[in-house]
Amino acid sequence: MISLAELQRRIDCGDLSPDAALAQSLAEIDAQEKAIGAFVCRSENPRAAGRGPLRGIAVGIKDIIDTAELPTEMGSPIYKNFRPRADAAVVMMLKQAGATIIGKTTTTPFAANDPTTTLNPRNHAHTPGGSSSGSAAAVAAGMIPLALGTQTGGSVIRPASFCGIAAIKPSYRLLPTVGVKCFSWTLDTVGLFAAGVKDLAYGLSAMTNRPELLPSATVAVPRIGLITQEFAGAPEAAGGEALRIAAAAAERAGASVRPLKLPDVVAEAWRIQPVIQEFEAHQAFAWEYRENYDAMPPLLRGRLDESVGLTPDEYDQARAVAMRARAALAETFAEVDVLLTFSAPGAAPKGLASTGDPRFNRLWTLMGTPCVNIPAYVAEGGLPVGVQVIADYGNDAKALAAACFVEEALKS
């Protein structure tokens, strides 16, 4: 894989030109894209910027995120050849930091769960996960150092886990969703994929002008709460193994790790997350669902068919649960710095029929807390399995620092 931090270091010290850094990504895309199928379209004549912390960094943009210079097709024939007028806010953040938009990456239609044809670079017989399939696969294949995805249920952390790369779903609205196709305004969150945790930190810091996100010279030893989300069911063997290995490594490296039970209202929030997601989806996709029913992706259409009777009252009650759960979860963080839990039930499922199960992700999207995936274990078939480090809402710096600690611990 291509490390953003390493590229940046070499460019900063004059060892590598931004043009050469970009050329490396272009060569890798030429070499690998045909086998993986991570891109929907590519920029014509991409150029490296002369300045900015992300000069020379090629970035892939999930194709539900608006770009003024490339079509934005949402993975659906309903948006064939659609050209937004403007770049999404996150695309402009990248450009202002000097990054080069290299192309649009594949997305499941409307970032739901109907699969794409993108292959998992670790094992071509398996899904890369979704909905940010192309972004995760392009980074995992070493084609690009940075990609943007979005998460409404588990669409950033899950594919990162399946593809064996780092990813962050930042705190709710740390990155704006202006110009991002909406699924659920309470949940949709833009996230980053990169080779390692430091790479994420450099990317997110450059996009947001927040130096506090950069890795510090000395990594603090975190107090870790181990969470098994028993309300979401048991993990597969590989998922359990990944969490066991990550917890043991963190403990060996000096961290305090102790099992923690989440308050009941937080488990209740996990249960009502689909109510909020589907109620808002009915409004967000009203035009597509009502006026283009036949062209809708079948799995998403089926979910909308099933939830057509949801009432405003059920939605209001679900939102009230979410509010109480956020407050209860915040109190949990008085005792620990971060939580450690499963990124996915196990390794990537075989075939492309399913993008996997978001059941260990959806609570955290609803809570709005920052989540960082770290690869922790390699299962049969060379398939990676990750764990996620979760900090309190607004403490993205702490999530990145603790994820860095666990990532280092897993190396030794």
Added chain:
Amino acid sequence: MISLAELQRRIDCGDLSPDAALAQSLAEIDAQEKAIGAFVCRSENPRAAGRGPLRGIAVGIKDIIDTAELPTEMGSPIYKNFRPRADAAVVMMLKQAGATIIGKTTTTPFAANDPTTTLNPRNHAHTPGGSSSGSAAAVAAGMIPLALGTQTGGSVIRPASFCGIAAIKPSYRLLPTVGVKCFSWTLDTVGLFAAGVKDLAYGLSAMTNRPELLPSATVAVPRIGLITQEFAGAPEAAGGEALRIAAAAAERAGASVRPLKLPDVVAEAWRIQPVIQEFEAHQAFAWEYRENYDAMPPLLRGRLDESVGLTPDEYDQARAVAMRARAALAETFAEVDVLLTFSAPGAAPKGLASTGDPRFNRLWTLMGTPCVNIPAYVAEGGLPVGVQVIADYGNDAKALAAACFVEEALKS
């Protein structure tokens, strides 16, 4: 003006056909649009739906709200001939309720403060206010019974006050902003304009499928807190007179009315509202500002120029103040049902150079509370001046019911 409730009543009892109701609006538009200039474009061959609570109701849509069948130009040459692929969520809500989209109404460019050429129907020498200029003017002129606008500072309540009509800025996100051009995601709120408060209630209830918003047969007598927002400066004579008249009328009708002072942190929230608005505007308009600087509307561009140095830290601090202020304000509502305060400093300013001052509105947009404008006084030159009734976040039904009470009280 055309009363939505009255049209609905006549259609329901078979006294009027939906087609005839629609034809009335079309005839009024033909008669008056040339003088007022409330529309950017109009639907070709609009038809009345055969069913739905809003069948026969012609609705104007502010031109920063996406429509699949009409261009959406944001009041700016940067979006000339722009055709979104989908209808905004609120447009689909109207369609599903049976309403007919009759056209797009004028908006100040990007819903900021550079004026449109729309005239105030009450006095053509004055501004109708903004940014939802065309929506307020079209309803006030009696062209249409319902129109959609948006408010980030004071863009719904202020033009309603200047034009002498009813309007509601509902609780934050009661109406989704999916497909609405973003200015500030923390603030942007879709609102409704209509002839009277009952008309708003029928419109909003039909859009949201929330029967609790409908007027009840017996109107409860509200406990009213009188708020002068002294932190925002003094009103003009006409603004003060409108509030005095409305408070006296409510008291005569049996309501308890007592002056209330807002907690200090709420005044502080008023002060930091521009920090949140401008910081988010820099991200929301990044493409327009960075890549189309010369074509940007001068007043908005000037505001962005001035606020270019705002830091993430200032933004985070402002958001923390807003959070504390929302909690403090919620406690205030333990003592009263609603608040009553100025909708604008005074009557509509003369000429079209300024759309007026949102200083008595911006706090409430940040608090996310439902606000309803009611005309309360007519100043020199036939210029109306309104007051706003404000309920606690989520209590839109209470805001509408209390506004109904004050509206009735003002009639007797």
